[in-house]
Amino acid sequence: MSLINLLRKIKITASMQVLLLLLLLGPGTAATAEEFITLSSTTSTQNSGLFDYLLPKFKEKTGIDVHVIAVGTGQALKLAEKGDADVILVHDKDAELKFVKKGYGMERREVMYNDFVIVGPKNDPAGVRGLKDAVQSFGKIAAAQSNFVSRADDSGTHRQELRLWEEARVDVKASSGKWYKEVGAGMGATLNTAAGINAYTMSDRATWVTFRNKADLELLDEGDPKLFNQYAVILVNPSLHKNVKTEAARQFSDWLVSPETQTLIGSFQVEGQVLFHPNAGQAVTAK
Secondary structure, eight states: OOHHHHHHHSOOOHHHHHHHHHHHHOHHHHHHHTOEEEEEEEHHHHHTTHHHHHHHHHHHHHSOEEEEEEEOHHHHHHHHHTTOOSEEEEOOHHHHHHHHHTTSEEEEEEEEEEEEEEEEETTOTTOOTTOOOHHHHHHHHHHHTOOEEEOOSSOHHHHHHHHHHHHTTOOGGGGBTTTEEEOOSOHHHHHHHHHHHTOBEEEEHHHHHHOOOOTTEEEEEOOOGGGEEEEEEEEEOTTTOTTOOHHHHHHHHHHHHSHHHHHHHHHOEETTEEOOEEOTTOOOOOO
8 A cells, every 4th residue: 555545544534644754764854844944025126017927937947945035125124134034125325335344244236127216296396296306306396395205114125215315405303293294104005005194215117117196196206316126146154054944045045136037037028127236246226
């Protein structure tokens, strides 16, 4: 009698049968069945549908499943620092370089880019439409005291937004709770809030394009090189955390920057728009 037929005759649940099979067939089989890596990444890469498009292809090629934790870049880096991820894909170059310099990460490689956009009410009370100057746009929003919704979640988007306010010489903390609204949430929730109160905000293009509840919001300002948005993949340093799956994580990193996957990234579209532009190994710094 075969092992499987024997288990069928034993009156135990199906899940217990699977567990017994794995135990009887040996530890190698169990390890193969559970082969996965943890990727700490951003809400924009997840919510845009890019991972749903890419990750099944990686699993088909390698047999490795990728478990995604989608948070803001700041939180993604903190998770990696604690060893709660094997690899990260984030978008804040300054923070990424510090992460590597401090020894938390290694082998930072640029993968793709898109850009940030400034969206706001159709009637554009601050008059920022078409300026192509993010700092000037922010200055005009502050001068008009028009409602602006900030993610305020230490994400890459939030960090870039704060840099622009600083360049515009606007102290947004002094206006917190007044015209400057801090939600402490992801891009989708921030856009929902902006739509609800007819306010300005800054979004990554991928989330804006895929966002459905636009209400009276429109894309008003884009094209400033300061709105450039680079994504990079970084391996978590295994010398700090012995649980990190470096070999499998490196396979994923190698796959992301390979010509095959770069072509896949460039072919990913929503509503006829390319959301991420591949640039592994290229010296692209502005749109």
